Amino acid sequence: MAALFLGALQERGFRGDGELADRLCAATGDAAIPLLRPLAVDLELLALLLEGDPGESGGRIDLSTGECRPAFTDELGPGPETEEDDDPERWLYVPPLGSRAGYRDMELFIEEVEDAGLADRLRIAIGGRGAFRRFKDVLAVHERSWRRYNRFRDERQRGRARAWLAEEGYCPHIVFRVEPSSGSYPPGPV
Template sequence: MLAILLEGDPAESGGRIDRSTGECRPAFTDELGPGPEAEEDDDPERWLYVPALGSRAGYRDMELFIEEVEDAALADRLRIAIGGRGAFRRFKDVLAGDKRAWSRYHRFGDERQRGRARAWLAEEGYCPRASPSS
């Protein structure tokens, strides 16, 4: 969830993390109005603001993935797909035709997103750790 908040549209997204539980809340949930926890929600010591940094890193993931695609025809179609507005949708549409490439891209992209989220937490002074059940 943190990765999703970080890669959202800077004009519309972002959110915060509950420092005590690690729960991530998108900014739009704050706009729904005060609930029963309103006093706790205003505690600046409890919450860490998460900025929305945009999709540039996600776009770079697509470029890097294309470099690893061994099928030259698929790589060419993917390069064409990422040109201009709507690049993410076209890229995914091309990948949808190849189940193996689709699966590989999702593993690749998910790992890169988690890495960026871990790096952001480290920059903020936090060290992610595995949950006790891991």
């Protein structure tokens, strides 16, 4: 099973898949454990911080708890940890990298769309300002494609977050949760 998953990661080649493959190989005893510090961080929240507007967002991660804090929460006023706000041993700055990678996700998704008419409408939608909104508006009426795109985008965002963490010397500590609406088992990784 691990070999199949490893092969799928290598074939897919998303950013961050290398980090997953390294951890899988280490877990099966086929490679050394990567020298990255584990951090219990929500990859989805981290991805949102990373893909924010460079002029307005970004944030930081509390290295003691893994909590992701958007930059705007720092502007709300002093909180209980004010004295420790600048401690580089506690906080990891998360730069806002912008939406370029998200735009690329839309382009790559369009290449996989089998319905030629839908693909054409999506290509037109991503031209110019407002591309993200128009893209979502076109997909919104195609429920199956909408779900596929969201899974695709989420995987790519989490991969970019994993890769960024590895560049900073960390790996996400896998935390499992059960989605209240699904009640599925096993629960999915965060």
